[in-house]
Amino acid sequence: MPLIESYEAEAKSLTKKYYKNEIFVRALIEFSSYCRRKCFYCGLRSENKTAIRYRLTKSEILVLVNNAYQDGIRSIVLQSGEDVSFSSECLENIIKTIHDSYPDIAITLSIGQRDIKTNITLRNAGAERFLIKHESCNSTIYNRLHPDQNLSERLKAMERILKAGFILGSGFIVGLPSQTNNDILHEMYNLRKNKYDMFGIGVFMPTKNTPLENYPRGSIGLTYKSIILSRCFLPETLIPITTAFHSSSGKDMTIKAITNVANVFMVSYTTSRVKNSYQIYDNKKSLTLDESCKLIEKAGKLPTFTRGDPYHVNH
Numbered sequence: 001m002p003l004i005e006s007y008e009a010e011a012k013s014l015t016k017k018y019y020k021n022e023i024f025v026r027a028l029i030e031f032s033s034y035c036r037r038k039c040f041y042c043g044l045r046s047e048n049k050t051a052i053r054y055r056l057t058k059s060e061i062l063v064l065v066n067n068a069y070q071d072g073i074r075s076i077v078l079q080s081g082e083d084v085s086f087s088s089e090c091l092e093n094i095i096k097t098i099h100d101s102y103p104d105i106a107i108t109l110s111i112g113q114r115d116i117k118t119n120i121t122l123r124n125a126g127a128e129r130f131l132i133k134h135e136s137c138n139s140t141i142y143n144r145l146h147p148d149q150n151l152s153e154r155l156k157a158m159e160r161i162l163k164a165g166f167i168l169g170s171g172f173i174v175g176l177p178s179q180t181n182n183d184i185l186h187e188m189y190n191l192r193k194n195k196y197d198m199f200g201i202g203v204f205m206p207t208k209n210t211p212l213e214n215y216p217r218g219s220i221g222l223t224y225k226s227i228i229l230s231r232c233f234l235p236e237t238l239i240p241i242t243t244a245f246h247s248s249s250g251k252d253m254t255i256k257a258i259t260n261v262a263n264v265f266m267v268s269y270t271t272s273r274v275k276n277s278y279q280i281y282d283n284k285k286s287l288t289l290d291e292s293c294k295l296i297e298k299a300g301k302l303p304t305f306t307r308g309d310p311y312h313v314n315h
């Protein structure tokens, strides 16, 4: 049996051992497309003047949370660019209102880097989880692609999130320029060392009007192998099908990844008026809840609308 097929079989068995047949469905609410950062690969970078910018109001966000709640979903992800117009007080107010109105919803933030005081404020307001990818644990690659920051600052930001008491999710991108297979192996050791509770592996997508627009797309096959390896290196971690993977790999590959290894699927609840403006990369696809559930069922798995905690929380 080729080596990757052995890992694939092991990943499948580990996924079943820790998460049975369940795929946790999360409602993704992309509430602001403004960002102060300049990440070379991202369509929302501040220097991209062609990006369409929007901010949802608190009441618009609450309508979307309620839509997800009425659909039975008990896990939401509030995502934005690094938009400091949403101050600590403003985010605290939004999170507190959600938490008070729907105490059984698990709130995840994906809002970029904040100071420790803000992180603590948002944790106390009721948010429990934080997604912030390190994108590459190779400092040369990271520093080249992030002109306004460096890897050690990023890692410190992640430490601040943990110190504030959040459950932390991280991840990296396959196919960044000059990335080697050795770098990917380092990502796996990094995952095991840091025991991230969630680990999202995206595929590099060249995006118009960014400095990397003419670079080749990352390999879907290598991304799939990386997802398989990540389950084997840290079996208990939550592994999402990232929108980048789903958008570029197509339906069959997505089903294969759900069948064998993933256990989280994000469904966009962002207002249709602005949904297409959250273009972190070109041709981003999103499925409705119904389409997502059908895809999950086709993979022989069970769409699950609970909080979807990492394994160790309940064991």
Ligand code: SF4
Binding pocket: 035, 036, 037, 038, 039, 042, 043, 044, 045, 046, 080, 081, 082, 112, 280
């Ligand atoms: S990757 Fe995130 S932080 Fe970087 S430019 Fe895009 S939205 Fe901003």
